[in-house]
Amino acid sequence: MLLDGDQAATVFLSYSREDQKRALPVIKALEAAGIKVWWDGLLEGGDTFLPTTEAALESADAVVVLWSKTSVLSHWVRDEATRGRERSCLVPLTIDGTHAPLGFRQFQTINISKWHGKAGAPEIERAVRAVHGFAGQAHAEPMPLPKLTGISRRALIGSGGAVLVGGAALAGWALFKPTAAMAAAGSVAVLPFRNLSGDRGKDYFSEGISEQIRSTLARNAKLLVLAPTSISTVAKDGIADLKAVAARLGVAFVLSGSVRQSGEQLRISSTLTDGKTGTSPWDEEFDKLIGDVFAVQDEIAEAVAGALAAQTVSGGKQNGTTPGGTSNLKAYDAFLRGNAYYALRSGEAAYRAALAQYEAALAEDGKFAAAHAARARTLIVITNSYGKASEFKSSYDDALESARKAVALAPDLAISQSTLGYVFVQGKLDLRAALVPFEKARQLGQGDATVMTLCGIFAAQSGRFGEAELAVARAIKLDPLNPGAHRIAGYAANCAGNWASAIDRARKAISLNPKLDGAHGIIGDALIQQGKFTEARSEYVAEPDALIRLTGLAIAASRMGDAAAAKVAADKLIAEFGDAATYQQAQIEAQSGQADEAMAKLLHAREIGDVGLALAYTDPMLAPLRARADFKQLLSGLGFG
Known part of the structure; x- marks a missing residue:
């Protein structure tokens, strides 16, 4: 039991002897965090190398591997990493930027190539958090206080609940009664x-x-x-x-x-x-x-x-206990810790700490369906918000495998079904495959606001506006003070072309949380469609999210005939986000009358897996492309229609 006095976590450190100078600061930093580290430098002259090493490898809470240009060629390091992978406790670090070898690339590698050996630095803290997670322990430092962070439009379309229910009401909550x-x-x-x-x-x-x-x-x-x-x-x-x-x-x-x-x-x-x-x-x-x-x-x-x-006359016996749970106390404790980290929504470190805890829970109970679903959602959030293009495929495949396990283990758990649908959309851009799990989630999850919001977003994206309205209304009934739910209601109204309703709902979201990301952008988008370009520009200026703000400003300036201002905003968008804003560049081109250029951007977005494409079917910004055969073909390939 690690619920009261957590004992020191233990680590087996695997590295190449040529890298020992680089390994020593890692050992020192882990020990400074209260972690007990086994490494071959501890072997005494009379120790038998192989049995001692194997015993340490099998008993450690986590296996930390230092990948480098030399260690990827070491059979010893690969064997030790393989055992860490098999035991589901592998923490991979790269000390010189070298990628992990084939067979290990499905794991998120922590890059410490620019780390200067200082304990407590962000790079090494990620490794410390991962180790504590595998040990089923809370991180030695207190959890950071929740804070609002910028969320991209990629995340807005469904990052596992991070945005759907994000942004708890602040001082303005009392404005909604x-x-x-x-x-x-x-x-x-x-x-x-x-x-x-x-x-x-x-x-x-x-x-x-x-x-x-x-x-x-x-x-x-x-x-x-x-x-x-x-x-x-x-x-x-x-x-x-x-x-x-x-x-x-x-x-x-x-x-x-x-x-x-x-x-x-x-x-x-x-x-x-x-x-x-x-x-x-x-x-x-x-x-x-x-x-x-x-x-x-x-x-x-x-x-x-x-x-x-x-x-009352409305009560009654519940339909049994929640499916997809666990009877393993250690797994349950790690799962709750993961939920606490995830709920912070305070950046990459918190999400990775949550991921480590969910994986620790699964190491204790591999049949814990809710933990599989939580792991899948967290992987998508990390990949969409912080991942590199080179990591997308392996991370999305990993998330899909976890989501499928969750459904296989607990098909009646609504969040399992909605997570599978969400991974199909966010990770695979396969909306056709997402249809069945989202429909099951809608039937099972009438009492879960997050599930209903996810279903509402998917229905709005798919053009089923009546279903979207019902799902979002249910989510708001279950969670009336959640500004994120009202924001999604505004998004759904925009998809349906109900501009006045979109503005009203987004304003309600802002009244609940004046710093909420995305809501001003929704209002700006609705005003653009009504030809109110100056008003739209003011809304975009007030938008906290840079991706949404710059896209909107470029579109508003273009529609106002200010080509110079449009170019400044578009150039800044590209400089700041690069390929991650490919879909948004297509929106700008479409609204600027450059249909061929917009299509080229959308095809490139498809090529690189830009999940912004999930918006394409009902996105009013792409209305100028709707009659094109190549646009219809793109939508069909994504599973729309």
Whole structure:
């Protein structure tokens, strides 16, 4: 058990003897992070080399391999790396920029070729986080505070929930008031359970327990279970009166609780509060061993559903516990840690830390479907936002394999199905293949705001605007204070050509979070379609995301007849994003009347796998190309129509 006092993580370091001078600073930095490192320099004269090495290789939490122009030729290093790969604990580093050899390129290699040996530097910290992840431990440093970061339009079309539910409401959340109608019978908000263990590092565990209870309740089609993003806006506001919380969220009931952990002992207290009266139709306290946490979660969800049934006509027994889970406590703990890192959405380091935790969970339980799905989504986020073109194919293939495993293990888990569909779109640009899993996700995930948002985006991209409207409306009903959900509603309206609705919905998103990426761009796009170019330009100027902002400014300037300004914006776009903005360059060309050049850009985007093409079928910026045979052929090849 690594829930209380985490023991030191252990590493087997594999490297070429010629690289020993480069290996020593790595060893020093890992040890400075509290990691115990085995390397061949520890062998004493009387040690038998092979048995000692094999024992260290088999017992280490992680195998760190230093790839270089010499080590890729070493049979010893390759054999040790192979064992790390087989044990699912490989952490590959390149010390001189050399690519990993064939057979190891499906792993994200950490480049430390420009690292100067300083412990705590970002390059080596990625390796430290990965090692802690494989050891099932939290990183030695506290998690960074969440912060809003720039998100590209590539991410906007569905980066695994990073944008779909991203951007929790800030000071402007109170501008949106849930209506009285939202407090329907059977509606409930599950607040994050408080951690009473005296260790803030255990917050992820107590909050993870409440999230698992929420997920189980959400499977009950007769209940309306609010999504966590809206809840967090109120929970962080520090409102103690649960009646006031219910009123703010527009729900009939609030489930709150606490977790106190002491060694192997676990005490979970939980209370269901009636939002109208402030009374508690059900409350319970559980004293269990930590290994019983899974049964307790199910028992609480069952009791709450029963209490709701007694209080309303809409309750009822949930449809069993959430599929795709695990009964392995170590795997569960690593999964919750991964979720905590992922929820930060604070940059590459947080996503890679999440990935390491999900992989640690899978090393403990390879049949943990929810962890497979989470790993697939995280791989896509990392690849789309931070990956190099040379890494795309192997990373996307890896994500697709994880998503398929999730579906095979838990076909009734909505997030597994939506993840598979999303990987087909984001990783493979195969919208035809995505259709079936997204339809299954839509049927299974009516209680999951993230799933419904993903389904809404896919429907909007595919031209099924009625389905998109229903899915997005459901997502907003489940998560009314989530600015990301309102932004996606604006995007869907733009796809359907409903310019006024797109503007209204995007403005609502901005009222919830004035710093939200993408919303001003949606308004600008709608204004362009109405011929309001000056107003559109003002919206693009206010857009925080550089990719969206520069694309919009180039289009607005071109439509206003200012060729010089259009060129400045387009040149800056290319200088800053290069091939990653190929699709956006096509949008600019299409809106500038350069249809042939726009098509050339789109074909190049297809060649390099630019996922912006998923927007093409309903993108109003590409309207000038719709009658072209080559454009129709491109869309057909992507699986549209």
